[in-house]
Amino acid sequence: MNKLMLPAAALLLAAAGTGYAGLAHAGGQGSSLRAEAKAQDLERREALARQARERAAYPAYFARAYEHYDTLPRGVLEAIAFAETNWTHAQPDPHEKSGHRHMPASYGVMGLYRGEGFANQVAEGAKLLGVSERLVMSDPETNILAAAALLARAAKQDGHQVRADGGVEAMAGALARYAGYGPGDGNIQGFARQSFAYEVLQTLSRGVEADGVRIPAMPVEMARAFPRERLALLGAPALRMDHGADTVTAIDEAAAAPAPLAAVPRAAAKAGDVGRAALDFGEAIWNPAHSSNYSTAGNGRSAVIMHTIEGSYAGGISWFQNPAANVSAHYVVRRSDGQITQMVREHHQAWHAAYHNHYTIGIEHDGRAGDAGNWTSAMVNASARLTRSICARQPVNCASAWKGPGYDYWQVVPDSVRIKGHGMLTSNQNRYDPGRYFPWANFYTLINGGSPPPATAPTYWVDTHAAAPGFPSPTSTAQSGTLNRGTHYVYCKAWGREIRSGTAFNRWWLKTDLDVGPAGQYVSAYYLSRWGNDEARDNDGYDIPRCDLLPYGKIGEKYYAMGGVRSHLGVPELAEAAAQLGGRFQQFRNGMILWHADAGAFAVHGRILDGYRATGSETRWGFALMDELDAAVSPVSGQRGRFQYFEDGLFLWTAATGAHPVHGAILAHFENNGREAAFGYPKSAEQAHGSNGRKQAFERRTLYWTPERGVWAE
DSSP: OOOOOOOHHHHHSOOOOOSOTTOOOSSTHHHHHHHHHHHHHHHHHHHHHHHHHHHTTHHHHHHHHHHHSTTSOTTHHHHHHHHHHSSOOBOOOTTSOGGGSSSOOEEBTTTEEBSBTBOBHHHHHHHHHTSOHHHHHHOHHHHHHHHHHHHHHHHHHTTOOOOTTSOGGGGHHHHHHHTOOOSOOSHHHHHHHHHHHHHHHHHHHHOEEETTEEEOOOOOOHHHHSOHHHHHHHTOSBEEEETTTTEEEEOOGGGGSOTTGGGSOOTTOOTTOOOGGGOSSTTSEEOOOOGGGEEEEEOOOOEEEEEEOSBOHHHHHHHHTSTTOOOOOSEEEOTTTOOEEEOSOTTEEESSSGGGTTTEEEEEESBOTTOTTOOOHHHHHHHHHHHHHHHHHSSOOGGGBOOSOOOSSOOOOOTTOOEEEGGGSTTOTTOOTTOTTOOHHHHHHIIIIISOOOSSOOOEEEEESSOEEEESSTTOOSOOEEEOSEEEEEOEEEEEEEEEETTEEEEEEEEEOOSBSOSSEEEEGGGBSSOOTTOOBOTTSOBOOBGGGOOOHHHHHHHHHHTGGGSTTOSBOSOOEEOGGGOEEEEETTEEEEEETTTEEEEEEHHHHHHHHHTTHHHHHOOBSSOOEEEEEOTTTOOEEEEEEETTEEEEEETTTEEEEEOHHHHHHHHHTTHHHHHOOBSSOOEEETTTEEEEEBSSOEEEEETTTEEEEO
């Protein structure tokens, strides 16, 4: 068993087909929708077969292009076509206005741009071939030839003598120059182009064979393709884009994390960087959009809108970072492997859905709404995991998602449907994405428990620097097999006998499946290549949880939906235990999750958790009814605070006032008269007033209550 690296999203959602299984609607409408979904599934299969027939001619076109441009390594054109269009002959809707597109339109099998903010590859390719632009846009073979001409020119301009037998890694510079992401050679533009080259080379290293697309896998040494410091950025989990200074730097995730992650050294760290704490979904790459393409105004976050980028993943990210774009989304998901990039914080308004931006979270998907083969299991599963996480953290109800058919025209659905497509919104008449082939019924099942996060912890990737002996337990001395040198997954860690060599030692043991030997065995963390003594972390520096503390049940579902060890809660520190009043709780490094059958499972952490515990916990306030969220800006301090409702009260916090509960009649008056935006934040808990009254001081007013007068403010 030699375990291949998989994206985190794919590890946490089981692979699932993208058909329309599981459709269920109440009443007589259900049968008609099921019939329509079944008909659309048949249509999708027919469309895939039609695509495969159309693609049958493409290998010959690619071969002839290599004959004309024999310095191009075989496979690179096919990989560009897969990254840009999924081998689909793209023809944008001629009636669609450019201002309503997600990004500049692209044409043909190779997805060539025609201006609108990006390069005019169509015109440039036509000039190189001596043909019309119309032919480049409409004829697949000419489109491939034009792309080959552009790539060969880019290779020559790149200053390298590229040979077909010289290794595909030598094409990295030419691919970056070819990408077409508009003028400018600054760091940010350069990084966007290199991201495109990185994706093309990754496609070649993985290979593709599906629905008529065939790209044989080949060995690609990324270290030969990119300088070491740039390769570190291309593989970084989070980036800082300073558009004013035109700099791209890797964010040190550890810098903003609680101990002991802060002790993890990262060579690329910069002082003052904001780490993964800046992310909403812990498994996403943070690569922010340009600040002119979204609003920092508050977002109500009560709905999720699904899009297709109508282009490539790398192209969409580049466009959202272009200051002229005037468009963005919170997330972009890649078709090939489900990688997720976050570009706008959820509490800010991305510009993706016209008049609906102020309350929606936008998820863009790599590819095109009209492509029947666009919806890979990797992308659908990753999008579902992201959506489930949003439902767990924000006031979005996953059970309100659309579960009927998709549409290839604008079709408004009721406002009560809170997870739906761009083309299902009012005032978006010229949109129909994510299109007829998006698997809504299957997606509904995925986000509503059809494929829940695993009952035990997800797997964690670690590198071993040498072959490691495996044992049945952390204390056993009878070897049961071997874990080969390389990258492997592990499930959890357990404390056991010490393994020592000189000054290096470790007593943590990692549970895994051996390459030679049975599953569920233990290997000493001594063989981890990148951490110190008595440490057991994954390749990204996150602590691996203890086997005896793994969350399960409803608390486990909540924890994994939040991002597991990558969430702000960190690793579990205690096993799940009984709470007061019939509930359950589990303590993590930076907070806890509370569960009760009547309330659900929610995280409580930080100063609100401190205040909750100091004033009686669940015996006084009951169980949490929601996760902590942003509150309004204080009219006194100017600070934006946080709030969290419990069964018997509301906790509010700012750095200036601390965390205090509000409850009873004073809470009712507070809520009905403007809450913290009007009164400011509570400065203390409720106190006695007179012989039978109560009072509570807020930043702007004090609220009083007596049985005779009720509540009033002074």
